[in-house]
Amino acid sequence: MRVLVTGGAGFIGANFVLQTLAERPDAQVTVLDSLTYAGNRESLDSVADRIDFVHGDIADLDLVDELVSGVDTVVHFAAESHNDNSLSDPWPFVQTNVIGTFSLLQAVRRYDVRYHHISTDEVYGDLELDDPERFTESTPYNPSSPYSSTKASSDLLVRAWTRSFGVRATISNCSNNYGPFQHVEKFIPRQITNLIDGVRPRLYGSGTNVRDWIHVDDHNRAVWAILDRGRIGQTYLIGADGELDNRAVVQMLLAEFGRESDDFDFVTDRAGHDLRYAIDSTLLRTELGWEPQFHDFRDGLAATVQWYRENESWWRRRKEAVEHAYAAQGERTLPQP
Numbered sequence: 001m002r003v004l005v006t007g008g009a010g011f012i013g014a015n016f017v018l019q020t021l022a023e024r025p026d027a028q029v030t031v032l033d034s035l036t037y038a039g040n041r042e043s044l045d046s047v048a049d050r051i052d053f054v055h056g057d058i059a060d061l062d063l064v065d066e067l068v069s070g071v072d073t074v075v076h077f078a079a080e081s082h083n084d085n086s087l088s089d090p091w092p093f094v095q096t097n098v099i100g101t102f103s104l105l106q107a108v109r110r111y112d113v114r115y116h117h118i119s120t121d122e123v124y125g126d127l128e129l130d131d132p133e134r135f136t137e138s139t140p141y142n143p144s145s146p147y148s149s150t151k152a153s154s155d156l157l158v159r160a161w162t163r164s165f166g167v168r169a170t171i172s173n174c175s176n177n178y179g180p181f182q183h184v185e186k187f188i189p190r191q192i193t194n195l196i197d198g199v200r201p202r203l204y205g206s207g208t209n210v211r212d213w214i215h216v217d218d219h220n221r222a223v224w225a226i227l228d229r230g231r232i233g234q235t236y237l238i239g240a241d242g243e244l245d246n247r248a249v250v251q252m253l254l255a256e257f258g259r260e261s262d263d264f265d266f267v268t269d270r271a272g273h274d275l276r277y278a279i280d281s282t283l284l285r286t287e288l289g290w291e292p293q294f295h296d297f298r299d300g301l302a303a304t305v306q307w308y309r310e311n312e313s314w315w316r317r318r319k320e321a322v323e324h325a326y327a328a329q330g331e332r333t334l335p336q337p
């Protein structure tokens with residue numbers, strides 16, 4: 001199988017490439033990545049001689065046309081992915097997430113190439129803390145942020161290209177991922193690297209917002225299950241029953257570092273901050289037989305902490321820029337509630 005992986009130098013895409021080459025030795029992988037601030041070629045160092053790496057933009061129609069003409073499958077991870085950045089500068093999100101997806105869809109349509117679209121549970125908006133319902137494939141779209149609205153837009157393009165042009169596409173909407181190679185702007189790596197540096201973790205607002213955590217390898221195995229056995233035109237939700245509030249995650253990290261459970265700061269809340277995400281992945285489990293392999297979040301988190309301890313050279317150069325950006329976005333410490 002010849003696979004084009006967009007965004008393969010990012011967090012989930014790089015883990016997908018590593019897993020694919022480890023578990024599917026026959027796969028020929030081409031990565032297309034524009035190496036934004038979020039892309040890091042070093043994540044692919046261990047497989048550099050086994051992949052074709054193309055440094056380019058998914059919105060470049062000619063380049064995408066040429067690359068897609070030479071593969072059987074496209075797995076589309078590339079995106080602007082950080083909510084906070086989408087609030088300070090939404091334009092790159094429209095350009096990459098919407099126009100970039102359009103560019104890929106036109107090419108897979110032209111060459112009748114199988115297409116899998118990676119999306120997020122954030123397209124469904126948020127849930128109340130006590131809502132017994134979770135997101136399913138039929139939950140109406142209701143995105144809150146510039147990021148999630150551009151992801152929702154791209155999902156709708158995929159649905160339209162499937163119905164109107166017969167593009168052989170599937171979509172997956174996954175919950176929050178954790179694991180190695182995640183950029184230090186994101187919640188878990190930011191707090192781990194703060195703790196390595198002896199800085200207190202920083203919780204937005206009251207710390208009660210809930211995220212539904214899944215290990216990145218479980219996400220990527222689900223993507224392969226969909227590529228292997230998924231129904232064309234179908235959306236699959238990916239989640240591993242990992243709901244936790246942000247404060248609980250910070251307290252697990254504090255315990256991992258041998259620090260007191262109240263040794264953190266509350267900081268300015270995110271504008272429009274979604275309260276809770278929760279995924280019902282029954283369809284994926286029953287139809288495709290997928291099950292998560294990481295059952296204990298605490299163990300997965302400890303392994304992730306260990307990875308950041310052992311790979312400081314991978315993240316150190318980006319840490320200062322990230323903290324500078326948060327300060328420039330107006331983040332400040334709040335009085336303890």
Ligand code: NAD
Nearest residue numbers: 007009010011012034035036038039057058078079081177
């Ligand atoms: P990331 O920000 O770590 O990586 C994104 C990658 O895309 C980077 O390597 C970047 O250089 C590349 N990229 C950005 N713009 C590009 C462009 N115009 N052309 C080519 N490459 C470009 O993101 P991630 O966390 O790995 O997320 C990957 C995908 O998964 C995204 O589509 C995201 O919406 C989705 N997703 C993420 C999560 C999560 O928890 N991180 C959860 C659900 C879905």
Ligand code: TDX
Nearest residue numbers: 081082083120122176185186187190202203204209246
């Ligand atoms: O310093 C922080 N303190 C904090 O309390 C940061 C960076 C975040 N948070 C909170 C905000 C969220 O409630 O932690 C939670 C997780 O934040 P992020 O890591 O920014 O993730 P989130 O906004 O939930 O979105 C993530 O999951 C869905 C990914 O970034 C998206 O790409 C994906 O679609």
